[in-house]
Amino acid sequence: MTVHPLPWDHDRLVVRRGRRSGVTTMVAIHSTALGPALGGCRMKAYAGLDEAERDVLRLSAAMTDKCAVAGMDFGGAKSVIALRPGQQLDAEERHAVLLDHAELIASLEGQYLAGPDIGTGPEDMLVLREQGAPAFCLPESAGGIGSSSGPTAQGVLAALRAASGAVFGTPDPAGRRVVVCGFGSVGRLVASGLADAGAEVTVSDVTEGARADARYLGYAWAEPAEALALDADILVPAAVGGVLGTDTVLNAPLIVGPANNQLVDDGVASSLAARGIVWVPDYVASAGGVVYTVAREVEGLDHATAAARVAAIGDVVSALLSDSAARGTTPLAEAAALSRRRLGGVRTAAV
Numbered sequence: 001m002t003v004h005p006l007p008w009d010h011d012r013l014v015v016r017r018g019r020r021s022g023v024t025t026m027v028a029i030h031s032t033a034l035g036p037a038l039g040g041c042r043m044k045a046y047a048g049l050d051e052a053e054r055d056v057l058r059l060s061a062a063m064t065d066k067c068a069v070a071g072m073d074f075g076g077a078k079s080v081i082a083l084r085p086g087q088q089l090d091a092e093e094r095h096a097v098l099l100d101h102a103e104l105i106a107s108l109e110g111q112y113l114a115g116p117d118i119g120t121g122p123e124d125m126l127v128l129r130e131q132g133a134p135a136f137c138l139p140e141s142a143g144g145i146g147s148s149s150g151p152t153a154q155g156v157l158a159a160l161r162a163a164s165g166a167v168f169g170t171p172d173p174a175g176r177r178v179v180v181c182g183f184g185s186v187g188r189l190v191a192s193g194l195a196d197a198g199a200e201v202t203v204s205d206v207t208e209g210a211r212a213d214a215r216y217l218g219y220a221w222a223e224p225a226e227a228l229a230l231d232a233d234i235l236v237p238a239a240v241g242g243v244l245g246t247d248t249v250l251n252a253p254l255i256v257g258p259a260n261n262q263l264v265d266d267g268v269a270s271s272l273a274a275r276g277i278v279w280v281p282d283y284v285a286s287a288g289g290v291v292y293t294v295a296r297e298v299e300g301l302d303h304a305t306a307a308a309r310v311a312a313i314g315d316v317v318s319a320l321l322s323d324s325a326a327r328g329t330t331p332l333a334e335a336a337a338l339s340r341r342r343l344g345g346v347r348t349a350a351v
Helices: 049-069 091-106 122-130 149-168 185-196 210-216 268-274 288-298 303-311 313-327 331-342
Strands: 012-017 024-031 037-045 075-083 112-116 177-181 200-204 234-237
Touching (some): 012 049, 012 091, 024 091, 037 049, 049 075, 075 091, 075 112, 112 288, 149 185, 149 288, 149 303, 185 200, 268 331, 313 331
Parallel strands (some): 037 075, 177 234
Antiparallel strands (some): 012 024, 024 075
């Protein structure tokens, strides 16, 4: 196991090559100032370990802000299972990788609490538990809430309605042209919620078969290379990060979505504002899953009470947009300031 010197202000980055699988896994703990650090377990292929480390560092820093802005008494962390390009795991190999990762998490003695992320799901959290690793979002049959995609999508919709009220004068998405970039588990639910409310929904995704699924469900389709630049009222980034830069062609006045790390760097927030585009920070819009999970699995609250906490994301967004307009700042600057206040002056990582 390797403990790396950190380029940012994280508490800890631990990297280990699995003794069963030979696959490298890692955990980045950004902050435990508010409590144990929460964050998903991501399994995906990376070009190299440097890329994987940068990803886990960025994502864990965002989790600190997500928890702080959402008013939760938890810190931020993330973990990564770094597959090689093109590496495919059979069931036995996948189990071995997860056991290796679970041992790493368990060695942190409760500092890091895991949940599903890209490439993992509730059944994988059961495997982590086999080695004593603390993990959330277990299958419902095992006493967990299962997938957090539903509450994540509900949080995005709450954020979107609040932002629409600020930008368009009404929270009602009926008649709005919305482009959802990413037709995965959360993107599909966001698209469905918007369509049910009367929005004109266009979707885009790189996954094979997504076009047929979208058309079967009655959505318009856009090629991924063209989706960001479509004329629309609202753009919903719901896939990969790093899609919004200073030179990205955009034709929507409002951007709200669940994709992590949407900006190439934090300076893009000012560039978007200068172009008259309102961007709701991704870690604010995407907090519904972790808010709901903690409410149900840690605090033992019922569904209705937990869902009400998710809906309150809309109130957070309204306040951030109101403050940024009044002070001439960006929503990202206001969210970062709120996070710092909750953390008692602990500086969050710059990207």
